[in-house]
Amino acid sequence: KRVMCVVGARPNFMKIAPLMRRLGASVSLEPYLVHTGQHYDAAMKAAFFEQLHIPEPDQDLGVGSGTHAAQTAEIMRRFEPVLEAQAPDAVLVVGDVNSTIACALVAAKKGVPVVHVEAGLRSFDRSMPEEINRVLTDQLSELLFTTERLALENLEREGIDPARVHFVGNVMIDTLLHNRRRAPSVAAVLAAADIADPPGERFGVITLHRPSNVDDPMTLERLVDALAELSAELPLLFPLHPRTAARLEANGLRKRAAAACTLLPPLDYLHMLGLLQSATMVLTDSGGIQEETTALGVPCLTLRANTERPITVSEGTNTMVGADRARILAAARNILSDGGKAGRIPELWDGRAAERIVAVLEDWLAPV
Numbered sequence: 001k002r003v004m005c006v007v008g009a010r011p012n013f014m015k016i017a018p019l020m021r022r023l024g025a026s027v028s029l030e031p032y033l034v035h036t037g038q039h040y041d042a043a044m045k046a047a048f049f050e051q052l053h054i055p056e057p058d059q060d061l062g063v064g065s066g067t068h069a070a071q072t073a074e075i076m077r078r079f080e081p082v083l084e085a086q087a088p089d090a091v092l093v094v095g096d097v098n099s100t101i102a103c104a105l106v107a108a109k110k111g112v113p114v115v116h117v118e119a120g121l122r123s124f125d126r127s128m129p130e131e132i133n134r135v136l137t138d139q140l141s142e143l144l145f146t147t148e149r150l151a152l153e154n155l156e157r158e159g160i161d162p163a164r165v166h167f168v169g170n171v172m173i174d175t176l177l178h179n180r181r182r183a184p185s186v187a188a189v190l191a192a193a194d195i196a197d198p199p200g201e202r203f204g205v206i207t208l209h210r211p212s213n214v215d216d217p218m219t220l221e222r223l224v225d226a227l228a229e230l231s232a233e234l235p236l237l238f239p240l241h242p243r244t245a246a247r248l249e250a251n252g253l254r255k256r257a258a259a260a261c262t263l264l265p266p267l268d269y270l271h272m273l274g275l276l277q278s279a280t281m282v283l284t285d286s287g288g289i290q291e292e293t294t295a296l297g298v299p300c301l302t303l304r305a306n307t308e309r310p311i312t313v314s315e316g317t318n319t320m321v322g323a324d325r326a327r328i329l330a331a332a333r334n335i336l337s338d339g340g341k342a343g344r345i346p347e348l349w350d351g352r353a354a355e356r357i358v359a360v361l362e363d364w365l366a367p368v
């Protein structure tokens with residue numbers, strides 16, 4: 001039986017890697033990989049495929065960037081003939097990016113069962129494009145795999161039959177545990193980026209790319225000012241997402257950011273992991289990094305008003321601080337003085353999620 005797997009954007013790549021490996025090893029299932037081309041820069045795509053040993057996609061739809069409507073529509077338009085030609089037994093999508101909803105919608109209307117990995121996460125904030133993608137993808141899915149128990153409640157509230165939902169753990173953490181020992185040292189990461197003087201023992205890592213933080217000039221400026229103030233107490237490393245680099249430039253904030261932080265290009269998976277696992281703290285608006293810091297036991301401050309990953313707060317090392325300067329600084333100083341929340345590893349974040357998912361898929365698609 002053929003499972004068509006879809007990836008599009010950076011956070012999809014680390015989720016698909018363990019699934020492709022497990023599907024490749026299955027006797028009854030065969031993977032077919034489609035990359036939509038939503039992310040296409042070498043630093044945003046190729047580096048991840050190489051490092052994580054993801055096979056080259058069987059199809060690259062090459063859609064590129066655009067408005068949400070244009071990008072989603074273009075993915076749908078280009079995905080449909082591939083789906084028709086290959087006639088897979090299921091389409092597997094991961095996460096919550098535009099590629100996820102676009103391909104799920106095409107498959108569901110063609111009557112091809114959709115499988116959603118990382119289902120049921122809810123921020124309850126519809127101003128986030130990902131929240132819309134999550135709700136709709138779950139509605140379209142026949143089989144839903146969750147990373148934390150609360151996700152089932154969210155799905156049941158939306159009328160989804162719990163019999164279709166499987167709590168299996170977190171494929172992103174499969175990749176983290178699998179690759180942890182391969183990550184380079186901090187000095188090696190900085191040397192590779194041509195940075196002469198690495199920070200000492202203590203440093204912070206910053207990532208920002210959410211439209212709600214970087215597209216509004218006032219918010220972006222407030223965040224840069226908070227970073228400038230924190231940098232007096234802790235050296236900061238800031239790998240820049242292309243969207244963030246463009247917004248800093250457009251608003252004349254790049255110099256101020258560069259004075260406060262060591263700015264880096266977007267990092268590949270292992271280089272990023274090298275920084276994360278040695279960091280004193282991480283300040284981020286990413287979804288995946290909230291989970292990765294929880295799995296690594298590294299304190300995380302999330303620069304957002306809400307999270308769709310509440311387990312990283314209730315059990316993990318994550319604290320929500322929004323985009324408010326005073327809250328960010330107070331929380332960061334707490335970590336500097338007492339090391340921050342200890343946290344524990346969430347249930348089933350044990351490196352075996354992909355194994356569980358493929359076992360369920362084998363039973364479902366090719367029962368013996």
Ligand code: UD1
Pocket residue numbers: 009010011038039040041044045065066071096097098099129130209241242243287
């Ligand atoms: C997308 C996801 C987001 C995810 C993020 C991770 C959606 C709705 N959003 O946001 O959930 O957290 O990826 O990175 O799917 N660009 C490049 N090179 C690339 C890709 C993008 O320069 O390879 C630039 C383009 O100017 C583009 C902008 O980044 O317009 C935004 O890219 P896009 O894919 O629309 O959304 P992200 O902000 O990356």
